[in-house]
Amino acid sequence: xxxxxxxxxxxxxxxxxxxxxxxxxxxxxxxxxxxxxxxxxxxxxxxxxxxxxxxxxxxxxxxxxxxxxxxxxxxxxxxxxxxxxxxxxxxxxxxxxxxxxxxxxxxxxxxxxxxxxxxxxxxxxxxxxxxxxxxxxxxxxxxxxxxxxxxxxxxxxxxxxxxxxxxxxxxxxxxxxxxxxxxxxxxxxxxxxxxxxxxxxxxxxxxxxxxxxx
Amino acid sequence: xxxxxxxxxxxxxxxxxxxxxxxxxxxxxxxxxxxxxxxxxxxxxxxxxxxxxxxxxxxxxxxxxxxxxxxxxxxxxxxxxxxxxxxxxxxxxxxxxxxxxxxxxxxxxxxxxxx
Numbered sequence: 127x128x129x130x131x132x133x134x135x136x137x138x139x140x141x142x143x144x145x146x147x148x149x150x151x152x153x154x155x156x157x158x159x160x161x162x163x164x165x166x167x168x169x170x171x172x173x174x175x176x177x178x179x180x181x182x183x184x185x186x187x188x189x190x191x192x193x194x195x196x197x198x199x200x201x202x203x204x205x206x207x208x209x210x211x212x213x214x215x216x217x218x219x220x221x222x223x224x225x226x227x228x229x230x231x232x233x234x235x236x237x238x239x240x241x242x243x244x245x246x247x248x249x250x251x252x253x254x255x256x257x258x259x260x261x262x263x264x265x266x267x268x269x270x271x272x273x274x275x276x277x278x279x280x281x282x283x284x285x286x287x288x289x290x291x292x293x294x295x296x297x298x299x300x301x302x303x304x305x306x307x308x309x310x311x312x313x314x315x316x317x318x319x320x321x322x323x324x325x326x327x328x329x330x331x332x333x334x335x336x337x338x339x340x
Numbered sequence: 341x342x343x344x345x346x347x348x349x350x351x352x353x354x355x356x357x358x359x360x361x362x363x364x365x366x367x368x369x370x371x372x373x374x375x376x377x378x379x380x381x382x383x384x385x386x387x388x389x390x391x392x393x394x395x396x397x398x399x400x401x402x403x404x405x406x407x408x409x410x411x412x413x414x415x416x417x418x419x420x421x422x423x424x425x426x427x428x429x430x431x432x433x434x435x436x437x438x439x440x441x442x443x444x445x446x447x448x449x450x451x452x453x454x455x
Contacts, residue, residue: 261453302408302455307415308346308442316425317418318440319432325419 127162127218128191129184129271130198131234131285133169133177133211133278133330140206145178151201152181158197160190167332170231170293175279176330177211180234182338188216211236211278211328215271215285221259224266224291225340231290232338233331237314238280243322251313251322254305255286261305264295267339280326289339296331343407344448347382350401353436359386359397362434366401370431373424377414379403396436408452411442 132152136145149166156164162184169176183198185191191214202210213236224230239248252270259265267289276282290296300306312318314325354362363384371381382402391397405411418424432438444452 299455301412304408304444304449304452307408307411308444311415312440312442315415315419317428319438 127184127186128188128214128216128274129182129285130191130195131183131213131236132181132198133209133236133328134179134181134202134207135177135209136179137206137208144206148202148206149179152179152198155194155197155201156183158194160185160194162186163338165232165332165334165338167334169330169332172297173331174327174329176328177209180330180332182232182234184338209279211276211280211282213276213282213285214274216274217269217271219267219269219339220256221265221268222340223263224289225337227266227289227291227337227340228335230266230334230337231293231296231331232334233288233290233296233329235284235286235330236276236278236280236282236328237284237286238276238324238326239283240322240324247313247320247322251310252284254310254313258300258303258305258310262295262299262303264290264299266290266295267337269339279328280324282328287339289334289337293331343410344444344452346405346407346411347443348379348403348405348411349439349441349443350399350403351439351441352399352401353396353438354399354434355436356395356397357391357393358434359391359399363399363401365434366399366431369427374403374414377417378405378410379414380405408455 152166164183166181169180255270259268265288269287271285273282312320314323315321382404385400387398
């Protein structure tokens with residue numbers, strides 16, 4: 127399975143009608159044959175460089191992605207948006223604890239590991255991230271992926287997706303558990319020698335009527 | 341209920357004969373900002389317990405902060421501070437090696453994980 131996610135930040139000049147038209151075109155692209163699960167949703171309050179709209183598309187294979195991606199990318203112009211974070215990655219959920227999750231929250235974190243990071247450090251970081259799912263039951267479904275391509279504010283290298291039953295799961299247990307601030311965060315923190323992830327992250331989340339990970 | 345104490349420890353291995361000066365540099369140049377962000381200096385430990393000139397010293401500086409929320413607050417202040425990141429890069433060149441670790445008392449682990 128191949129996945130394409132876009133976090134769009136509208137330019138100040140983009141009028142409401144223009145924003146609506148972009149969203150409609152992104153939605154229209156999702157209606158094309160070859161597109162699987164998808165959503166085009168406004169981001170929720172308190173995202174951090176998370177954009178105004180999050181668009182996510184899934185494809186059975188790379189050919190389907192390549193067939194539709196031009197239409198998705200043509201849904202907006204440079205004048206309409208001040209930033210577009212765009213990632214393509216493959217794979218499916220690594221963990222599914224709630225396959226029938228409805229009316230929850232989908233969160234994705236785009237991050238960029240320094241090019242100087244060693245393969246061993248990257249693996250250790252990824253292992254730490256995966257271990258969070260054992261400590262934080264509020265994470266219902268999840269996937270950690272290395273990107274096939276990543277662009278926008280940073281050359282995104284990883285996508286860390288989770289689904290929660292509510293925003294409380296993300297803001298509470300996920301943020302406040304010691305596995306986060308006492309273990310994983312060192313990779314993001316330039317005060318730690320292990321710090322190797324650019325502080326400019328894309329932390330974004332949307333209301334999710336139904337799971338897209340499961 | 342009082343928040344659990346979180347300990348942030350900088351362990352620095354310093355070249356022979358330079359321990360005292362490097363510790364002063366650390367406390368003078370890093371300390372004020374750390375305090376401003378919410379850290380409280382807990383203690384400074386030196387191993388072996390004398391300033392050595394033939395072998396490295398290991399200096400461990402322990403800072404405390406009360407609870408995960410307060411710790412996040414320090415991180416939100418430091419995370420995008422490019423001057424601080426640059427300070428660490430330059431200061432690290434004076435050291436043989438360093439580690440930063442985060443700790444809590446064993447009896448507090450259950451409470452910290454109950455979120």
